[in-house]
Structures are given as C-alpha cells and as structure tokens.
Amino acid sequence: MKPLDPYRDPAAVRACAEQIAAAVTRPWTIMEVCGGQTHAIVRYGLDSLLPKGLELVHGPGCPVCVTPGHVIDAAVDLAGREGVTLCSFGDMLRVPGNGGSLMDARAEGGSVEIVYSPLDALALAKENPGEDYVFLAVGFETTAPANAMAVAQAARAGVENFSILVSHVLVPPAMEAILSSPDNRVQGFLAAGHVCTVMGFEEYEPIAARHRVPIVVTGFEPLDILQGVLLCVRQLEAGEARVENQYARAVERGGNRPAQELIAEIFEVAPQHWRGIGELPASGLRLREKYARFDAARRFGLTEETDIDSAGECISGEIMRGVKKPQQCPAFGVRCTPERPLGAPMVSSEGACAAYYRHRAHPSEEPAHE
Numbered sequence: 001m002k003p004l005d006p007y008r009d010p011a012a013v014r015a016c017a018e019q020i021a022a023a024v025t026r027p028w029t030i031m032e033v034c035g036g037q038t039h040a041i042v043r044y045g046l047d048s049l050l051p052k053g054l055e056l057v058h059g060p061g062c063p064v065c066v067t068p069g070h071v072i073d074a075a076v077d078l079a080g081r082e083g084v085t086l087c088s089f090g091d092m093l094r095v096p097g098n099g100g101s102l103m104d105a106r107a108e109g110g111s112v113e114i115v116y117s118p119l120d121a122l123a124l125a126k127e128n129p130g131e132d133y134v135f136l137a138v139g140f141e142t143t144a145p146a147n148a149m150a151v152a153q154a155a156r157a158g159v160e161n162f163s164i165l166v167s168h169v170l171v172p173p174a175m176e177a178i179l180s181s182p183d184n185r186v187q188g189f190l191a192a193g194h195v196c197t198v199m200g201f202e203e204y205e206p207i208a209a210r211h212r213v214p215i216v217v218t219g220f221e222p223l224d225i226l227q228g229v230l231l232c233v234r235q236l237e238a239g240e241a242r243v244e245n246q247y248a249r250a251v252e253r254g255g256n257r258p259a260q261e262l263i264a265e266i267f268e269v270a271p272q273h274w275r276g277i278g279e280l281p282a283s284g285l286r287l288r289e290k291y292a293r294f295d296a297a298r299r300f301g302l303t304e305e306t307d308i309d310s311a312g313e314c315i316s317g318e319i320m321r322g323v324k325k326p327q328q329c330p331a332f333g334v335r336c337t338p339e340r341p342l343g344a345p346m347v348s349s350e351g352a353c354a355a356y357y358r359h360r361a362h363p364s365e366e367p368a369h370e
C-alpha cells in the first residue's frame with residue numbers, strides 16, 4: 001500500500017460524504033483557497049458527492065493566476081535585454097502579460113531559461129559570470145523560503161550577476177479581502193495545507209474570530225478535502241468559527257520556524273498587486289533594503305506600474321474571489337482554451353479554468369494516473 005492510498009480509499013471517501021450529508025441542514029458556501037485543492041475537487045468529482053445546497057467555490061491560491069500582467073511585462077523586458085537571461089518555472093512561460101508572454105519573448109530571440117528552482121538559476125549565474133541571471137520569484141508562502149535561500153546563498157557567495165524579480169503574495173490578506181468584499185459569498189474556508197506547513201495557522205485565528213468564519217487546514221487528497229468540508233460544516237451548523245487542522249500529518253500550529261526566520265531575514269511585508277483582484281495592503285513580500293542589490297527591478301531600473309492589467313474579457317478576478325465558476329465565463333472553452341488561453345487560470349496547472357476544462361469539458365484529457 002502506498003502512503004497516500006488511505007486518503008484515496010473510495011469506501012472512506014463515500015463514508016465521509018455520508019457524514020457530511022447527515023450534518024448539513026441548510027445551504028452553505030465554502031471556499032477552498034488553493035488551486036491544488038480545486039484540481040483535486042474537480043478531478044475526483046468531490047463536489048458531486050456533496051448534498052444539494054453545499055457549494056464549494058474556488059479561491060485565489062493559484063500563484064500563476066495572481067501574478068499581475070505588469071510583472072510578466074517586466075520579465076519579457078528583461079528577457080529581451082542584452083546579456084540578461086530570465087529564468088522561470090515552465091508554467092509561467094505561457095501566461096499572457098499585457099504585451100505578450102515569455103514564450104513570445106523567447107520566440108522573438110529573448111533569453112528565457114526554464115528552471116526547477118531558484119537555486120538552479122543561481123547555479124547558472126555562478127557558471128556564467130559574464131551574464132546576468134534573473135529569477136522570476138512568484139508564488140505564495142510556499143515558494144518564499146526557496147527564493148529567500150537563493151538570495152541568502154548569493155549574498156554569502158558574493159554572486160553579483162544574480163537577482164530576482166519578486167511578485168510574492170500572502171494568503172491571509174487575500175482571505176481578509178474576500179470576506180470584506182460586498183459581494184462575498186464565502187462562509188468558511190479550506191486553508192491550503194502546504195502554505196501552513198511553512199507558516200502554521202496562527203495567522204488565521206484572528207481572521208476566523210473577526211469574520212466569524214470557520215477555517216480548516218486541509219491536505220490535497222480526496223479524503224483530506226472531504227474531512228475538511230465535514231469539520232467546516234459541523235462548525236457552521238453549530239455556529240462556531242475557529243481554526244481546525246485536518247492536515248495534522250504535515251502541519252503544526254506554529255509552522256516551520258526556521259523557514260519563517262529565513263523569509264523574515266530576506267523579505268519584508270509590502271503592498272502587492274494581484275491580477276484580477278487589484279492591490280491589497282500588506283499582501284506581498286519585497287526584498288529588504290539590505291538585499292536590494294538582488295532586486296531585479298532596482299538593478300535594471302524597471303518602473304513600478306501596479307494597475308495596468310488588461311484583463312479583456314477574462315473574468316479571473318470574479319472566479320478567484322468565488323463569485324463565479326469557470327463555466328460561467330462566456331469565453332470558457334470557446335475563445336479560451338488551454339491551447340489559446342485568454343487568462344492565467346486557463347494556463348496554470350493550478351488554475352480553476354484549466355481544471356474545469358480538463359476534467360469537466362474534456363474529461364478524456366485526464367491523466368490515467370499520477
């Protein structure tokens with residue numbers, strides 16, 4: 001038996017769904033924050049196991065989806081500069097900026113390298129001291145420790161030709177923004193387990209108390225998610241609002257303290273622009289002054305445009321705030337497909353639109369196994 005098999009056991013999943021059905025007496029709307037949870041829900045059809053009236057809506061936790069267009073534009077700009085190579089995770093290459101994607105930049109002769117970690121980009125910089133290497137540092141609290149580590153190692157080794165283009169986002173301010181929005185429908189959250197492996201879940205406790213919403217930390221397997229829904233529903237039905245940890249096999253309340261200390265050494269909290277959502281106060285990370293020489297925006301004199309996303313007909317903001325579902329977008333599967341995406345949620349492996357397209361509109365595209 002593989003370690004995750006108990007969390008995919010059909011009998012256990014069915015039993016949990018029955019417990020949920022028995023616990024629910026009225027309609028509820030719960031948001032799963034993370035795109036990985038969304039993919040599991042859609043892939044395994046978990047939402048179809050829930051009683052009528054209990055709705056799961058999708059959250060903003062896809063790092064590719066929330067990276068703003070002006071950051072892609074800046075990356076494209078850098079890729080086209082003489083002596084500069086832009087390093088990125090592969091799924092960022094097809095994300096449209098306001099003027100094009102990194103894929104377009106590469107086709108036009110720009111220097112774009114796919115890497116699997118910021119440390120790979122640092123290694124390239126060390127191997128090629130005559131060139132500049134910039135890593136596109138995007139994502140949530142999950143990717144921040146590796147980016148912080150790359151900067152710390154570059155500083156320690158005195159590497160002068162490495163920098164990062166930072167667009168980091170933080171989960172708790174996004175939850176606050178969703179709950180404070182006039183069109184909010186969310187009554188409870190499934191918090192992303194991997195973010196909490198780094199940050200713990202202490203930060204969520206004031207949010208749960210202030211907004212009177214249950215928040216349940218979950219993993220990414222079918223039983224993890226349904227158990228999270230069950231815990232959330234039981235709180236909602238009982239009129240409770242606290243943080244619970246379904247993912248105790250990976251998450252501790254305080255999280256990974258050394259990782260948090262490393263993040264705090266390299267980065268400080270700053271306002272951040274989210275694609276489709278706009279600027280949220282204290283919702284991102286920027287390099288501390290001490291490490292400003294590793295800030296690609298400063299090194300290459302990039303201007304700080306913050307509100308120029310040309311979303312066109314893409315309604316990704318409404319989808320990532322749980323106001324609409326992908327199939328409610330008029331472009332879904334018609335003018336917007338994974339081959340010709342109009343927005344990042346159709347590009348990313350964690351995007352809600354890509355999940356619906358792959359598992360609902362075109363289920364034959366589902367991989368046979370992981």
Ligand code: SF4
Nearest residue numbers: 314315329336343353
């Ligand atoms: S289907 Fe395409 S255009 Fe519509 S919200 Fe999703 S990514 Fe945007």
